[in-house]
Amino acid sequence: MAVVTRTIAAFFLTVLCATALLGAAQAPPAPGQPPPRQSEYTPIDQLPPQDQLPAAPLLIAAYSFVLMVFFLYVLSLARRLTSVQRDVDRLGATLKQSKS
Amino acid sequence: MIRLAWLILRKDLTVEVRSGEIAYTTLFFAVTCVLVFAFALVREGKPPDDGAAGILWIAIAFAGNLALGRAFERERQAETLRALLLAPAPRPAVYLGKLLGIVVLLAATEAVLVPLIALLFQARLLAHPFWMAAILASGTLGFAAVGTLFAAMLVRARSRDVLLPVLLYPITVPVIIAGVRGTAALLQPEFEGDIVRFWFALLIAFDAVFVTLSLWTFESVMTD
Amino acid sequence: MRAATVCALMFALSPLVIASADYESTMGLVQKIFYYHMPSAWMFLVSGLVCGVASVRFLITGDARHDRTAWAAAEMAVIFGLVTIVTGPLWARKAWGTFWIWDARTTSSLVQWMVAWAYLILRKYGGPGSEKLAAGLALFGTANVAFIYVSVNYWRTIHPPTSVVPKLPFTMGFPLWYCVAAFTLLFIVLLKLRVRLEEQRATLDSLYLSMDEQG
Numbered sequence: 001m002a003v004v005t006r007t008i009a010a011f012f013l014t015v016l017c018a019t020a021l022l023g024a025a026q027a028p029p030a031p032g033q034p035p036p037r038q039s040e041y042t043p044i045d046q047l048p049p050q051d052q053l054p055a056a057p058l059l060i061a062a063y064s065f066v067l068m069v070f071f072l073y074v075l076s077l078a079r080r081l082t083s084v085q086r087d088v089d090r091l092g093a094t095l096k097q098s099k100s
Numbered sequence: 101m102i103r104l105a106w107l108i109l110r111k112d113l114t115v116e117v118r119s120g121e122i123a124y125t126t127l128f129f130a131v132t133c134v135l136v137f138a139f140a141l142v143r144e145g146k147p148p149d150d151g152a153a154g155i156l157w158i159a160i161a162f163a164g165n166l167a168l169g170r171a172f173e174r175e176r177q178a179e180t181l182r183a184l185l186l187a188p189a190p191r192p193a194v195y196l197g198k199l200l201g202i203v204v205l206l207a208a209t210e211a212v213l214v215p216l217i218a219l220l221f222q223a224r225l226l227a228h229p230f231w232m233a234a235i236l237a238s239g240t241l242g243f244a245a246v247g248t249l250f251a252a253m254l255v256r257a258r259s260r261d262v263l264l265p266v267l268l269y270p271i272t273v274p275v276i277i278a279g280v281r282g283t284a285a286l287l288q289p290e291f292e293g294d295i296v297r298f299w300f301a302l303l304i305a306f307d308a309v310f311v312t313l314s315l316w317t318f319e320s321v322m323t324d
Numbered sequence: 325m326r327a328a329t330v331c332a333l334m335f336a337l338s339p340l341v342i343a344s345a346d347y348e349s350t351m352g353l354v355q356k357i358f359y360y361h362m363p364s365a366w367m368f369l370v371s372g373l374v375c376g377v378a379s380v381r382f383l384i385t386g387d388a389r390h391d392r393t394a395w396a397a398a399e400m401a402v403i404f405g406l407v408t409i410v411t412g413p414l415w416a417r418k419a420w421g422t423f424w425i426w427d428a429r430t431t432s433s434l435v436q437w438m439v440a441w442a443y444l445i446l447r448k449y450g451g452p453g454s455e456k457l458a459a460g461l462a463l464f465g466t467a468n469v470a471f472i473y474v475s476v477n478y479w480r481t482i483h484p485p486t487s488v489v490p491k492l493p494f495t496m497g498f499p500l501w502y503c504v505a506a507f508t509l510l511f512i513v514l515l516k517l518r519v520r521l522e523e524q525r526a527t528l529d530s531l532y533l534s535m536d537e538q539g
Binding site: 058059061062063065066067069070073074077080081084085087088091092094095098099 | 335339356357360361364403406407410411414415417418510514517518520521524525527528531532534535538
């Protein structure tokens with residue numbers, strides 16, 4: 001059982017790296033200089049491209065976070081399962097010994 | 101069942117009137133709470149805009165938490181809880197009696213809090229007294245309904261003082277939000293009846309859902 | 325555990341599937357967070373429902389299996405809720421200009437998440453007898469779930485309404501449903517594993533008891 005959870009965790013780690021690479025490949029060009037002080041409001045669509053907030057870091061952060069959370073949770077589950085399983089086996093063996 | 105609820109309510113009120121323990125301490129705590137907010141938020145005699153509604157409901161929530169924590173304390177200490185539960189009447193009657201006791205206590209607290217906040221934060225809370233009373237009543241009922249159930253369930257639990265707010269506040273956040281928005285709508289210079297009615301209807305809906313759910317589950321959840 | 329392998333493979337392929345989807349016209353690249361945000365939000369709501377239903381069944385029958393399912397579902401709710409609540413603001417920062425707004429859906433989702441946390445705290449620190457208590461809490465919390473789903477349609481809010489999903493074109497619909505399938509599979513696998521942990525703990529307790537009896 002614990003082996004399975006470890007395998008799942010390994011898969012997640014692989015996917016994490018793959019996503020990071022793919023995300024980096026898809027990144028739009030980085031923004032240029034900081035924008036000048038505003039004297040009027042402009043909607044975000046009409047801003048020149050270099051002033052807009054780059055989306056790629058947000059996207060990568062989101063996907064990496066998701067995969068990291070699941071990876072860590074699966075790891076925590078695996079740890080708890082192995083520890084309880086160990087105790088169950090140990091107790092079972094002790095009981096069997098004391099019965100015989 | 102109504103008779104038993106009424107009897108429990110009368111018992112609690114009688115003990116309260118004689119000793120005043122829960123009532124006075126809750127009231128004092130609520131007033132202190134409001135004063136702390138006043139010290140923190142009122143600058144040079146000018147209170148923050150629209151702060152009064154939120155502060156009123158925060159004070160009610162904190163005071164309610166304190167009162168609920170001790171609602172079943174007497175029963176727990178004197179072991180009369182078992183006697184109450186063995187009474188030949190439906191158990192929800194115990195719940196109803198306790199609920200009404202808490203509501204009365206909180207109503208007394210609010211009667212002091214509302215003028216105090218109106219004074220300290222220069223908010224015209226008493227401009228529409230009937231609507232104010234309606235929103236306060238329905239919000240308090242919703243808060244107390246959930247709180248009485250959880251306080252009853254926690255009577256025998258470990259670390260119940262800490263667990264009561266942990267359990268209570270997430271569930272009652274919608275009630276408090278509705279109460280705050282309703283009160284804030286009442287504080288506007290022009291009276292916007294639609295908005296007030298909307299939040300009041302929402303509060304009534306919460307009350308109906310919470311009281312019904314509590315009555316259903318009180319029986320099965322009450323541990324001795 | 326074939327399900328676990330399938331699930332892991334689906335997740336491994338998901339970036340490719342998502343990359344093949346069309347760019348949304350106003351939000352561009354960042355909208356692709358949607359393909360993880362929405363399925364995890366759905367699983368968050370589903371966990372809330374499962375927890376509530378299992379709690380009701382536990383209150384009615386007293387069967388410990390329902391209690392274990394409820395506990396596992398609460399933990400699922402915390403995990404999927406965490407994913408939803410972090411990916412949402414990351415998307416919102418670009419799409420709406422701000423990390424968080426207090427509208428009906430975000431507020432009630434946050435409240436539901438806090439209820440799930442409170443459930444776990446209660447189970448951990450409540451001591452004996454906290455199963456029924458937690459079941460009562462879950463019952464109240466579940467009433468919130470339907471409210472979240474419906475709230476977006478009734479309150480004027482900048483959160484996209486639920487009508488967006490059926491109208492998706494195929495290039496965007498397919499990645500979405502693919503991710504929904506992946507997340508559902510993940511939810512089922514994790515839930516089963518978590519329930520198994522509780523079952524093992526129960527076995528351990530009974531073993532301790534029989535050891536005490538033996539002397």
